[in-house]
Amino acid sequence: NAGVTQTPKFRILKIGQSMTLQCTQDMNHNYMYWYRQDPGMGLKLIYYSVGAGITDKGEVPNGYNVSRSTTEDFPLRLELAAPSQTSVYFCASSYEDEQYFGPGTRLTVT
Amino acid sequence: GQNIDQPTEMTATEGAIVQINCTYQTSGFNGLFWYQQHAGEAPTFLSYNVLDGLEEKGRFSSFLSRSKGYSYLLLKELQMKDSASYLCAVSRLTGGGNKLTFGTGTQLKVEL
Numbered sequence: 579n580a581g582v583t584q585t586p587k588f589r590i591l592k593i594g595q596s597m598t599l600q601c602t603q604d605m606n607h608n609y610m611y612w613y614r615q616d617p618g619m620g621l622k623l624i625y626y627s628v629g630a631g632i633t634d635k636g637e638v639p640n641g642y643n644v645s646r647s648t649t650e651d652f653p654l655r656l657e658l659a660a661p662s663q664t665s666v667y668f669c670a671s672s673y674e675d676e677q678y679f680g681p682g683t684r685l686t687v688t
Numbered sequence: 689g690q691n692i693d694q695p696t697e698m699t700a701t702e703g704a705i706v707q708i709n710c711t712y713q714t715s716g717f718n719g720l721f722w723y724q725q726h727a728g729e730a731p732t733f734l735s736y737n738v739l740d741g742l743e744e745k746g747r748f749s750s751f752l753s754r755s756k757g758y759s760y761l762l763l764k765e766l767q768m769k770d771s772a773s774y775l776c777a778v779s780r781l782t783g784g785g786n787k788l789t790f791g792t793g794t795q796l797k798v799e800l
Contacts (some may be wrong), residue, residue, distance in 0.1 A: 595766070609786075620775055620790030621693075621731070636787070668730055675719070675786055679730035 579604050584646050584669050584682035585605040590686045594661055599654040601669030610642065610652040611636075611674045615667040615682075621668060659687045690714040692791035694776050699797045700766055708761045708794045710776030719782035721788065722750050722761045725773045733760070734774075762795075771798045 581647045603610065608629045613621035614685040621638030641663060643655040652671075656663060664687045669679040691713045694712055700706040712720070719738040723731035731755055737752035737759060749762040773793040779786045 583715070604764050613790075618792070620777075620792045621788075622790070623787065625789065651730075671787075672786060675736055676721075676733050677788065679732070 581605065581657050582669055582671055582678050584667075584680035584683050586600060587681070588684045590613060590688065591656075593659060593687060596657050597659070597685075598653070599656075599667055599669075599685075601652045601654065602650050603652075603669075603671040603678070603680075604650065605671060605673070605678065606649060607673050607678075608649070609677075610646065611670045611672075611677065612642070612652070612654045613668045613670065614638065615661075615668060616665050619620035624654065624667075636684065656685075661687050663687050689782075690778060690789045691778060691780055692793045693796045694790060696772075696786070697795040697797070699799060700763075702766055702768060702798055702800055705762065705764050706766060706796065708763075708774050708776075708796065710759045710761070710791060712757050712776070712778045712791075714757075714778050714780060716780040717754065718766060718786065719779040719788065720750075720752055720759045720761075721779060722748075723775040725758065725775055725793065726760040726793070727772070731775055736779075763785050766798050768798050768800075771796060774796075 611626045612624040625644040627633045669680040692709045725731040735750035736755040776791040777788040
């Protein structure tokens with residue numbers, strides 16, 4: 579099992595550009611999550627999904643959108659990138675309790 | 689609302705024991721996780737406490753007191769590779785599985 583994979587690993591965006599962060603898991607987990615982590619801070623929940631076709635907002639959803647068309651994939655969309663979205667983005671999945679994290683995407687918006 | 693507090697940083701000596709505390713205030717508490725995160729890497733699971741008491745797993749132990757809103761992570765026989773950030777995360781059981789709220793992390797530095 580590859581676990582949770584994320585692409586790309588790094589990305590630099592200009593203000594106003596859009597992009598999609600990809601996340602895939604091969605553990606057949608129903609629950610998937612997107613977090614962002616700013617330097618020296620904990621992780622903050624952006625969006626989560628309890629299964630294919632079902633998504634809901636987390637703590638900091640503004641400026642982001644998600645979709646969950648399959649159990650495996652949970653992409654995160656940034657429509658109009660802003661400098662405040664410079665962060666490291668982690669995708670995670672879980673069956674029940676323990677969440678498994680992907681390696682992260684380091685995004686810089688300039 | 690939720691509030692999670694843990695020390696920002698700690699320093700300890702190789703071979704010693706260190707205790708990292710975490711206090712929390714939350715509604716709908718379901719359990720408490722500890723994750724380890726090395727610089728530039730993803731968090732990795734260390735422990736999960738639902739009931740009061742001590743859970744031991746090798747060199748790592750975690751304690752929970754639900755009535756006091758308090759947990760600690762105990763690391764024994766410290767090794768240099770234990771230098772990392774330790775994240776305390778409170779779990780609230782909702783329709784969205786275990787939604788986690790993370791503390792800001794405790795940066796542990798292990799010295800010779």
